[in-house]
Amino acid sequence: MSELVDRFEVGHLLDRQSSEVRARIVADRSLGLEPHEETLTQNFVSAYARAARHAGLRTRVKEFTKYQESHLYGADLAIWFQALDGKLSGIHLQAKRLFRDDTYRGLDHSSKQGRQFDLLVDGARASRASPAYAFYNGLSAGLPLRGCPRGVMDADRNGISFAPAESIRPYLAWRVPRVEIEEHCSPLSCLTLCPRVPVTSSLATAMSFATPFFDRAIVIAADEAPEYLRDLLEYADRQPDEDREFTDQAGGPFTSLRDRTSSPDPFDEEESTASVVLVTATD
Numbered sequence: 001m002s003e004l005v006d007r008f009e010v011g012h013l014l015d016r017q018s019s020e021v022r023a024r025i026v027a028d029r030s031l032g033l034e035p036h037e038e039t040l041t042q043n044f045v046s047a048y049a050r051a052a053r054h055a056g057l058r059t060r061v062k063e064f065t066k067y068q069e070s071h072l073y074g075a076d077l078a079i080w081f082q083a084l085d086g087k088l089s090g091i092h093l094q095a096k097r098l099f100r101d102d103t104y105r106g107l108d109h110s111s112k113q114g115r116q117f118d119l120l121v122d123g124a125r126a127s128r129a130s131p132a133y134a135f136y137n138g139l140s141a142g143l144p145l146r147g148c149p150r151g152v153m154d155a156d157r158n159g160i161s162f163a164p165a166e167s168i169r170p171y172l173a174w175r176v177p178r179v180e181i182e183e184h185c186s187p188l189s190c191l192t193l194c195p196r197v198p199v200t201s202s203l204a205t206a207m208s209f210a211t212p213f214f215d216r217a218i219v220i221a222a223d224e225a226p227e228y229l230r231d232l233l234e235y236a237d238r239q240p241d242e243d244r245e246f247t248d249q250a251g252g253p254f255t256s257l258r259d260r261t262s263s264p265d266p267f268d269e270e271e272s273t274a275s276v277v278l279v280t281a282t283d
Helices: 003-030 037-054 066-073 116-127 165-171 178-184 206-210 227-238
Strands: 058-065 077-082 088-097 103-105 130-136 160-164 175-177 272-280
Touching (some): 003 037, 003 160, 037 058, 037 077, 037 272, 058 066, 058 227, 077 227, 088 103, 088 116, 116 165, 130 165, 160 165, 160 178, 165 178, 175 178, 227 272
Parallel strands (some): 088 130
Antiparallel strands (some): 058 272, 077 088, 130 160
């Protein structure tokens, strides 16, 4: 599988999982249930990792502890893409769901550690990733057309949309109508499928072209990867053949790798609420 094929496959899988997230929200609500961000994030990560491995993509997943999310990164999900040359590009995502009244809530959330927004931005900067919000949307109709060249204003592809953190800064309130921020949002698949991306772009560099509203493109070498990502990189390097195969056994696509790190995590016993996904291009 070529790296170009990998990039398109990653985007199409993101579209498919976005559609499934929307369907899950709609189905739950038809039963009188209200899905939560943690559940939607874990379901998305598990389904995406399995689908990616079925497609032949090398995919590894680990989990943040609740402490790491609330004190260090401010993110519910981190997605990293690695090109054949080893270069990496990542995005830290804080998840919010769309409520029945067509609003997002808690964008101004704060704790004793400070504003969630600031922790997200600072944590991404320290990890040399791009900070953004992920929005889980149970939309019943397409969004107003924004002139997007992909024509992606349909409900399924926007089951998961994202917006750069800085574009959300003016909207840090408890309750924010979707229509106020949707001009800043794009389907998650735009990370690799945006028409702005040159055809020859690698899996890692695609994000920098697809998201011009980030301050700058962030593409780093493997030896510059944040600490939480390094054990995933090392584990994938040690077992390249297994990474190309789909398995439900221990060590498969959705598992905590904290027992394989070089030093124990002092917060290992805390509940995990966030995930890290690494997708590596294949030869």
